[in-house]
Amino acid sequence: MTAILHQNSTIQLHPKMPHSIPGANSAENDEVPIVAEEMETDEMQTDAEVNKPNESNVTPAEEMTAEDAIAEQLKDTKVAEAKPEVKLEDLFADDDSDDEFASSNIKDTKVSSSPPEAPSSPVNIGTLSRATDTDVMRAFYQRLFPWRSLFQWLNHSPTPSTDFGHREFAFTLQNDAYLRYQAFPTADLLRKDVLRLMPSRFEIGPVYNTNPRDRKTLRKASSFKPLAKELCFDIDLTDYDDIRTCCDKANICIKCWQFITMAIKVIDIALRDDFGFKHILWVYSGRRGAHAWVCDKKARQMNDQKRRAVAGYLEVIKGGAQGGKRVDVKRPLHPHVARSLDILKSHFQSDILEDQDPWETDVKFARLLDLLPDRSLNEALRKKWSSAPGRASSAKWADIDALAKSGASKNLDSKALLEAKQDVLLEYTYPRLDIEVSKHLNHLLKSPFVVHPGTGRVCVPINPKRLGDFDPLDVPTVTELLDEINEWTAPEGEDGGKVVQDWEKTRLKPYMEHFRSFVAVLMRDEAGVKVKRERDDSDAMQF
Numbered sequence: 001m002t003a004i005l006h007q008n009s010t011i012q013l014h015p016k017m018p019h020s021i022p023g024a025n026s027a028e029n030d031e032v033p034i035v036a037e038e039m040e041t042d043e044m045q046t047d048a049e050v051n052k053p054n055e056s057n058v059t060p061a062e063e064m065t066a067e068d069a070i071a072e073q074l075k076d077t078k079v080a081e082a083k084p085e086v087k088l089e090d091l092f093a094d095d096d097s098d099d100e101f102a103s104s105n106i107k108d109t110k111v112s113s114s115p116p117e118a119p120s121s122p123v124n125i126g127t128l129s130r131a132t133d134t135d136v137m138r139a140f141y142q143r144l145f146p147w148r149s150l151f152q153w154l155n156h157s158p159t160p161s162t163d164f165g166h167r168e169f170a171f172t173l174q175n176d177a178y179l180r181y182q183a184f185p186t187a188d189l190l191r192k193d194v195l196r197l198m199p200s201r202f203e204i205g206p207v208y209n210t211n212p213r214d215r216k217t218l219r220k221a222s223s224f225k226p227l228a229k230e231l232c233f234d235i236d237l238t239d240y241d242d243i244r245t246c247c248d249k250a251n252i253c254i255k256c257w258q259f260i261t262m263a264i265k266v267i268d269i270a271l272r273d274d275f276g277f278k279h280i281l282w283v284y285s286g287r288r289g290a291h292a293w294v295c296d297k298k299a300r301q302m303n304d305q306k307r308r309a310v311a312g313y314l315e316v317i318k319g320g321a322q323g324g325k326r327v328d329v330k331r332p333l334h335p336h337v338a339r340s341l342d343i344l345k346s347h348f349q350s351d352i353l354e355d356q357d358p359w360e361t362d363v364k365f366a367r368l369l370d371l372l373p374d375r376s377l378n379e380a381l382r383k384k385w386s387s388a389p390g391r392a393s394s395a396k397w398a399d400i401d402a403l404a405k406s407g408a409s410k411n412l413d414s415k416a417l418l419e420a421k422q423d424v425l426l427e428y429t430y431p432r433l434d435i436e437v438s439k440h441l442n443h444l445l446k447s448p449f450v451v452h453p454g455t456g457r458v459c460v461p462i463n464p465k466r467l468g469d470f471d472p473l474d475v476p477t478v479t480e481l482l483d484e485i486n487e488w489t490a491p492e493g494e495d496g497g498k499v500v501q502d503w504e505k506t507r508l509k510p511y512m513e514h515f516r517s518f519v520a521v522l523m524r525d526e527a528g529v530k531v532k533r534e535r536d537d538s539d540a541m542q543f
């Protein structure tokens with residue numbers, strides 16, 4: 001399977017769930033893998049219904065015009081500004097610089113069309129400042145947000161192009177108005193508008209075939225179409241509430257974060273090895289989950305049908321918390337499922353059986369017995385566990401095999417038992433994806449590096465090579481970061497020869513470095529593709 005996927009550069013997708021090995025003896029096996037490049041383009045959905053943000057605390061303001069929303073916001077913030085217009089010098093300003101915007105050591109960071117800036121140093125926040133305070137947000141956007149890297153990430157080149165210019169941004173303003181179809185030719189213009197409107201956060205949507213701001217000037221609404229967007233995945237701990245025992249609702253701890261760690265491991269390797277994707281950015285969602293942005297060009301160009309196929313390939317857990325078996329994998333196991341089991345095995349022992357202890361009580365172990373196939377064995381297990389209240393889940397898990405070997409059931413089907421145990425392992429460890437996020441080209445997703453309004457934590461990238469080191473509770477909050485800028489002093493013996501960026505003075509540094517190198521590699525590969533295409537073209541000309 002993996003070999004098939006690697007044979008050529010096209011993406012081969014199995015439209016069905018990975019229930020079985022293609023060619024093995026099951027009813028689905030007649031289906032030939034569909035070569036993604038040959039799929040027909042499906043109807044792009046530009047319907048506002050699909051476009052709604054994925055969180056409910058946002059007021060969808062589809063009918064609100066940009067001007068209305070801005071007027072509302074200006075009433076609140078009492079900042080009156082002219083609408084920014086694109087100037088040639090803005091388009092090409094700073095392209096060669098490798099530095100982010102605004103550092104306290106740079107004097108000329110003032111931008112004429114931006115609102116009055118916070119004092120350049122120190123950052124003026126008090127001990128009572130909250131993440132959502134306007135002063136705090138302004139200082140964050142001015143001094144720490146990686147505007148240039150964000151631009152390069154979405155633009156795939158240092159020179160402004162429609163990859164960035166036709167990209168939709170959606171702002172959630174502080175009065176909860178939701179402002180869609182914003183677009184900017186450059187990082188600087190995006191930054192200026194963010195400083196003017198001071199959104200509590202913003203989301204990133206697709207690249208359209210025209211500037212999203214001009215969509216109403218098109219003769220037919222249907223000719224406004226999304227062309228490209230990263231393939232995205234969303235994993236949230238609320239989807240694990242029926243199996244996590246340490247926390248509930250919005251609360252998380254390092255124990256339940258392991259569900260996210262497991263999910264990233266399983267999804268990341270599948271995207272790389274089975275689909276050949278290279279540029280996968282994992283980002284902490286700021287509270288209790290993580291997002292993946294697959295940034296390879298061939299991922300960005302996938303239509304909804306292909307996105308659904310990839311999502312379906314990765315989806316193994318189905319159904320809600322109530323009722324029925326949630327895992328339904330066919331045998332022999334699809335290589336992706338077999339590999340996932342292998343990855344998840346050790347996590348199951350430590351992170352599930354020991355840390356979550358999911359079958360502690362009678363009510364809870366009934367769920368486990370529901371998933372096991374042999375009635376006589378189940379009766380023996382029930383008896384044993386009921387007479388030993390509080391018996392640890394790891395001991396209960398070992399009891400299954402022990403009692404099976406001792407002959408508790410005369411007609412035991414040991415293959416069925418093994419498969420049931422594999423299904424239990426998957427049910428408690430396999431990634432639970434919010435699949436709607438992945439299915440649609442025009443789904444919006446919160447930008448990396450924005451601040452989560454509830455926790456004040458920055459949505460930092462997660463380095464998949466150092467997953468074990470990531471602790472969501474250790475991710476800096478915006479107020480902590482601004483304090484760190486204030487507390488920073490130049491190391492002994494350095495006379496200020498090198499300008500130190502504000503982010504370098506804070507715990508944001510490793511996350512920024514990871515993001516910057518991710519973007520650099522993405523841009524290098526993208527440039528390589530262009531050079532190769534041009535060379536191929538010139539060869540053709542010579543012929």
Ligand SMILES: [Zn+2]
Pocket residue numbers: 246247251252253254255256257
């Ligand atoms: Zn927890």
